[in-house]
Amino acid sequence: MQVIKQGSAIRSIVQALRCSGKSIGFVPTMGALHEGHLQLIRAAALQNDITICSVFVNPAQFNNPDDYKLYPRSLEQDIAALEAVGCHYLFAPTATDMYPEQTLLHFSFGVLEEVMEGAHRPGHFNGVAMVVSKLFHLVQPHKAYFGQKDLQQVAVVRQLVKALSFDLEVVCYPTIREESGLAMSSRNKRLDVQQREHAAQLHQALLLAQKQIGVKSVAAIKTDVQTYLAGVPELQLEYFEIADPATLQPVPDPAAAEVALCIAAHVGPVRLIDNMIVKPQQLA
Ligand code: PAF
Numbered sequence: 001m002q003v004i005k006q007g008s009a010i011r012s013i014v015q016a017l018r019c020s021g022k023s024i025g026f027v028p029t030m031g032a033l034h035e036g037h038l039q040l041i042r043a044a045a046l047q048n049d050i051t052i053c054s055v056f057v058n059p060a061q062f063n064n065p066d067d068y069k070l071y072p073r074s075l076e077q078d079i080a081a082l083e084a085v086g087c088h089y090l091f092a093p094t095a096t097d098m099y100p101e102q103t104l105l106h107f108s109f110g111v112l113e114e115v116m117e118g119a120h121r122p123g124h125f126n127g128v129a130m131v132v133s134k135l136f137h138l139v140q141p142h143k144a145y146f147g148q149k150d151l152q153q154v155a156v157v158r159q160l161v162k163a164l165s166f167d168l169e170v171v172c173y174p175t176i177r178e179e180s181g182l183a184m185s186s187r188n189k190r191l192d193v194q195q196r197e198h199a200a201q202l203h204q205a206l207l208l209a210q211k212q213i214g215v216k217s218v219a220a221i222k223t224d225v226q227t228y229l230a231g232v233p234e235l236q237l238e239y240f241e242i243a244d245p246a247t248l249q250p251v252p253d254p255a256a257a258e259v260a261l262c263i264a265a266h267v268g269p270v271r272l273i274d275n276m277i278v279k280p281q282q283l284a
């Protein structure tokens with residue numbers, strides 16, 4: 001695997017590859033790679049001639065300076081993991097290379113960013129859209145791979161791709177979980193053993209909510225989730241929503257169509273998100 005640091009270098013490599021007819025699969029990440037990322041790399045490697053991964057902890061998408069400072073970074077381990085799953089190129093730029101000057105450009109995603117992550121992390125999706133646009137321009141992939149754990153991010157990226165006519169397909173893969181049910185996340189590395197156990201209760205809360213769809217109202221399900229999680233030490237629920245999986249807007253009747261159960265909470269010092277998609281036929 002070749003490690004490329006400069007945007008101009010990855011652009012030249014990609015242009016040559018595209019000219020020789022190669023298809024390019026791209027997995028953008030912020031590093032501290034786990035099995036969730038590696039399944040995306042494996043899928044990209046199976047479905048394309050060339051696989052490119054980026055590792056860049058994007059300052060523009062952090063609304064909390066401590067979260068940025070403490071975000072796990074492990075480039076040497078990431079390189080070893082990427083080599084083991086057959087990634088061809090790692091693009092690992094510096095912040096100065098990605099942002100040589102401050103930009104005033106601003107993205108707006110309308111109602112999509114007025115809920116959940118958009119509402120609780122002002123400016124987050126602007127930062128995501130900025131870096132993802134830059135990465136798509138530099139890497140020019142045919143397919144770009146994202147994880148379902150960041151469901152709202154996937155919806156934002158799909159809207160971005162459509163609005164800016166990026167000539168690529170967005171592919172989304174399901175969340176990979178620890179044995180305890182905890183959704184894999186780079187931020188889990190900041191949890192101690194006990195906090196990891198507490199964090200696994202987020203998945204239990206989603207399972208509890210799933211069982212109640214078609215039985216209870218949205219308000220009653222929300223109360224049950226709040227009550228359940230109130231008993232978990234070190235866990236502070238930020239939101240639990242039942243939403244349309246594509247638009248992320250709240251749904252009045254969760255039993256009528258496919259819905260996304262979305263949750264965010266602080267566990268100790270770390271903010272985590274998770275979600276589960278429930279199809280009407282999955283209901284008892
Ligand atoms: O999901 C992530 O890791 C990041 O938000 C992304 C897509 C790499 C943009 O920085």
